[in-house]
Amino acid sequence: xxxxxxxxxxxxxxxxxxxxxxxxxxxxxxxxxxxxxxxxxxxxxxxxxxxxxxxxxxxxxxxxxxxxxxxxxxxxxxxxxxxxxxxxxxxxxxxxxxxxxxxxxxxxxxxxxxxxxxxxxxxxxxxxxxxxxxxxxxxxxxxxxxxxxxxxxxxxxxxxxxxxxxxxxxxxxxxxxxxxxxxxxxxxxxxxxxxxxxxxxxxxxxxxxxxxxxxxxxxxxxxxxxxxxxxxxxxxxxxxxxxxxxxxxxxxxxxxxxxxxxxxxxxxxxxxxxxxxxxxxxxxxxxxxxxxxxxxxxxxxxxxxxxxxxxxxxxxxxxxxxxxxxxxxxxxxxxxxxxxxxxxxxxxxxxxxxxxxxxxxxxxxxxxxxxxxxxxxxxxxxxxxxxxxxxxxxxxxxxxxxxxxxxxxxxxxxxxxxxxxxxxxxxxxxxxxxxxxxxxxxxxxxxxxxxxxxxxxxxxxxxxxxxxxxxxxxxxxxxxxxxxxxxxxxxxxxxxxxxxxxxxxxxxxxxxxxxxxxxxxxxxxxxxxxx
DNA sequence: CACTAGTGCAA
DNA sequence: TATTGCACTAGTG
Numbered sequence: 001x002x003x004x005x006x007x008x009x010x011x012x013x014x015x016x017x018x019x020x021x022x023x024x025x026x027x028x029x030x031x032x033x034x035x036x037x038x039x040x041x042x043x044x045x046x047x048x049x050x051x052x053x054x055x056x057x058x059x060x061x062x063x064x065x066x067x068x069x070x071x072x073x074x075x076x077x078x079x080x081x082x083x084x085x086x087x088x089x090x091x092x093x094x095x096x097x098x099x100x101x102x103x104x105x106x107x108x109x110x111x112x113x114x115x116x117x118x119x120x121x122x123x124x125x126x127x128x129x130x131x132x133x134x135x136x137x138x139x140x141x142x143x144x145x146x147x148x149x150x151x152x153x154x155x156x157x158x159x160x161x162x163x164x165x166x167x168x169x170x171x172x173x174x175x176x177x178x179x180x181x182x183x184x185x186x187x188x189x190x191x192x193x194x195x196x197x198x199x200x201x202x203x204x205x206x207x208x209x210x211x212x213x214x215x216x217x218x219x220x221x222x223x224x225x226x227x228x229x230x231x232x233x234x235x236x237x238x239x240x241x242x243x244x245x246x247x248x249x250x251x252x253x254x255x256x257x258x259x260x261x262x263x264x265x266x267x268x269x270x271x272x273x274x275x276x277x278x279x280x281x282x283x284x285x286x287x288x289x290x291x292x293x294x295x296x297x298x299x300x301x302x303x304x305x306x307x308x309x310x311x312x313x314x315x316x317x318x319x320x321x322x323x324x325x326x327x328x329x330x331x332x333x334x335x336x337x338x339x340x341x342x343x344x345x346x347x348x349x350x351x352x353x354x355x356x357x358x359x360x361x362x363x364x365x366x367x368x369x370x371x372x373x374x375x376x377x378x379x380x381x382x383x384x385x386x387x388x389x390x391x392x393x394x395x396x397x398x399x400x401x402x403x404x405x406x407x408x409x410x411x412x413x414x415x416x417x418x419x420x421x422x423x424x425x426x427x428x429x430x431x432x433x434x435x436x437x438x439x440x441x442x443x444x445x446x447x448x449x450x451x452x453x454x455x456x457x458x459x460x461x462x463x464x465x466x467x468x469x470x471x472x473x474x475x476x477x478x479x480x481x482x483x484x485x486x487x488x489x490x491x492x493x494x495x496x497x498x499x500x501x502x503x504x505x506x507x508x509x510x511x512x513x514x515x516x517x518x519x520x521x522x523x524x525x526x527x528x529x530x531x
Numbered sequence: 532c533a534c535t536a537g538t539g540c541a542a
Numbered sequence: 543t544a545t546t547g548c549a550c551t552a553g554t555g
Contacts, residue, residue, distance in 0.1 A: 182551055184537050203537065212538060237539060241550055268546060270542085277548045280541035288540085312542095368544035378544080436543080447545045451542095455546095483542040483546085 119422025127421060127456060128263060130463045134478065135261045135271075137466075141489070142256030143278070143479050147247045149294040154243040157235050157287060164232045171225055181232050187211045190225075197223055235287070242282065242291045249276045261481070268452040269423045269459075271481055279482045283530055295526035297489045302522055304476070304495065305529035306502045307485035308461075309517045310335055311454045312367055318514040319420070319449065320403035324396060329514050336360035342396035343389055362393055366400070367450045369443030407446050417445040419452035457516070458484060461506040468505045474498050487526065495522050 115121050169177055172190060180186050185208070191197045192209050199209040200218045209215075213233070219226035249257045257276065265272035273279040281295070282288025297303050308314075313335060317325035328338045333348070340359030341348035351359070361379060362370070370378075376386035394401045408430070411417045416424040425448045429441025462478060465486070469476045476490040476498040486506075490498040499520050506518040523529040 180552080182538095183553085185552075205536065207536075210537080233538080237550075241540070241548095245550080265548090266546060270546065272547055274548060277541085280539090280548065282540065283542090284540095365544060368546095370544050373543045375544085439543085443544070451546065485542080 119418070120424070123422050123456075127459050127463070131263065131459050134462055134466050135263065138478055138480065139258050139260060141477050141479060142251065142254055142258040143487075143489075144255070144296045144298055145246055145250060145257045146294045146296055147250065150243050150247060150291070153287065153290050153294075154239060157239050157243060161232060161235050161239065164228055164235070168225055168228050168232070171228075181229060182236055184208070184211050187229060191219065191229075195223060195225065197226070238282065238287055238291070242288075246276060246291075246294070259480070266455075267425050268448045268455060269419060270451065270455040270483055273480075278480050281526070289527055289530065292527035292530055293525050296524070300491055301489045302492050302495050302524060303526060303529050304488040304490055304499050304502060304520055304522050305485060305526075306488065306506055306518050306520045307531075308454075308458065308506065309519055310363075311457060311484045311516070312450050313363055314514050314516060315420075315450050315453045315457070316367060316400065316403075318512050319453070320397075320399045322397045322399035322403070325400065326514060332515075332517075336363055339363050339393070339396075343392050358389070362389060366393065367447055369439075369446055404442075404446050407449050408442050411441075411445040417448050419449060419456055421453070421456045423452055423456070425452070454484065457509055458486075461509045462486065464509060465502060465505050468501050469498065472497065472501055474501070476502075487529070 114124055165181065168181070169179070172194065176190060176194075179190060184203075188209050188211050191211060192199050197219050200215040201210050202208070203210045203212075211229070213230060216226040216230045216233075220230065246257065249259075251258055257278070259273045259278045260275050262272040262274065265274075271279075282291050313325070314329055316322075317329050324338075324342075325335075328335050334356075336356050336359045337348045337351050338359075339362060340351040340355040343359060343362065344351070344355050346355075358379060362375070365375065365378070370390065372383055372387035372390055375381075375390060376383045379386065407417060411427050411430045415428075415430070416426040418424055425445075427441050427445050427448075429437050430445060432438040432441060458481065462481065466478065474490065474494050474497060476488055476494065478486055479489050480487040486502075488498065488502065499522055503518045503520050507516045510516060521529040
């Protein structure tokens with residue numbers, strides 16, 4: 001009767017569907033409470049699943065099909081449907097129900113197991129579980145997006161896009177009047193086959209010549225078109241992803257945008273934001289920053305932004321106990337300036353702006369496991385210079401290197417890397433014979449310990465802050481978390497008090513030998529409180 | 532609708 | 543041959 005018949009015996013299907021649909025129904029009728037409950041189970045399950053044998057949550061509904069291990073798409077194919085629209089609604093619903101059912105079935109067992117692993121148990125009860133209600137409140141509150149502000153910006157951007165397109169077509173000829181400048185394939189054809197410009201590099205999969213920003217920049221001195229495409233791309237990105245898309249997320253009932261924060265999407269323990277992603281709203285580029293002007297607090301309120309400065313470097317200092325790094329933070333020094341001083345062998349006070357930029361760049365990339373090749377490309381400097389900078393860095397901060405080696409050793413012993421509060425990330429690549437994969441695994445392990453620990457500090461900060469707001473009787477509400485930054489909304493007459501509490505609480509999350517530093521700003525829109 | 536590739540935004 | 547994500551468009555199935 002059902003299209004999934006080839007996968008299971010009919011009797012099994014019927015029984016299973018009954019349970020699945022029943023569970024789905026029960027869950028669906030539990031509303032917000034359901035989210036707490038269902039999500040709680042999901043979270044416990046995912047802490048173990050995600051960190052154990054690698055079964056993606058996405059595969060959960062398929063997991064119980066056992067040996068078959070079919071994806072939805074494969075089922076569609078196996079049943080010879082022309083396309084997705086031909087799949088009976090019944091089947092689609094069965095899959096949706098299966099997700100809920102399997103989660104329900106697996107949750108209890110996994111939660112029991114969670115309790116037997118002390119570090120994960122603490123992580124769950126002290127951090128992840130208390131965070132659930134805070135995230136729900138953030139999502140529920142939402143954030144006001146001023147659509148007219150975006151529309152005005154959109155008109156400006158659109159005008160420039162049309163002009164750019166006309167310029168480009170005038171330059172390359174009317175035979176390209178129909179070109180789609182958003183198609184990498186068509187741009188590739190234009191640049192490398194029509195204009196015969198020299199290809200700079202292949203794409204990631206090596207299937208074509210890259211037309212990305214790096215390649216276009218390299219071509220810019222040879223021809224005017226690449227530069228124009230570069231500008232076109234920048235504006236098109238802005239318009240399609242932010243200006244045009246954001247208003248579509250405004251909830252008609254609340255008039256606000258309600259993102260979803262996922263606690264189980266990121267392997268390091270960071271949060272992820274989606275539908276829309278409010279963790280990647282432009283912060284730097286020319287028109288880009290204008291987008292942030294459209295994010296406003298509700299009437300009578302102001303925004304407070306609070307960001308941990310150099311949190312990952314402070315985590316690195318604490319975990320590595322590197323004397324130079326630790327002392328710098330204890331003295332409250334400008335860490336980028338200090339690094340530059342060490343790299344160039346000059347007194348920190350005499351570091352030039354450009355030298356400091358390089359110091360900043362290296363501090364920033366060190367936890368990514370930068371290579372001389374990568375650094376030389378990033379800074380556009382000779383390979384040998386890049387190599388020397390990195391060597392000098394490790395010579396000046398010797399315990400950082402030792403710490404990195406220790407992380408790698410521990411990862412090999414256990415098969416997984418841990419954060420300070422005990423989150424695990426399994427790193428199978430640490431046993432790789434293939435050099436490139438092994439090197440990548442080492443970078444992942446090192447970065448995970450630092451990034452993950454920083455993420456935990458922020459989560460603890462959020463929990464403590466919500467509690468403090470409540471205790472102080474402030475109507476302050478956290479709206480967004482952008483990894484090392486919080487965006488808070490508060491009635492204007494409570495702004496000063498809330499700002500003070502925010503800074504104090506966030507800085508007191510740890511009692512480490514390294515101080516945490518939090519910068520706060522008060523403003524009337526998101527741009528106002530952005531660095 | 533699901534999926535991939537290419538691209539680009541954030542921390 | 544630099545970490546972690548998400549989303550957009552084009553293009554295919």
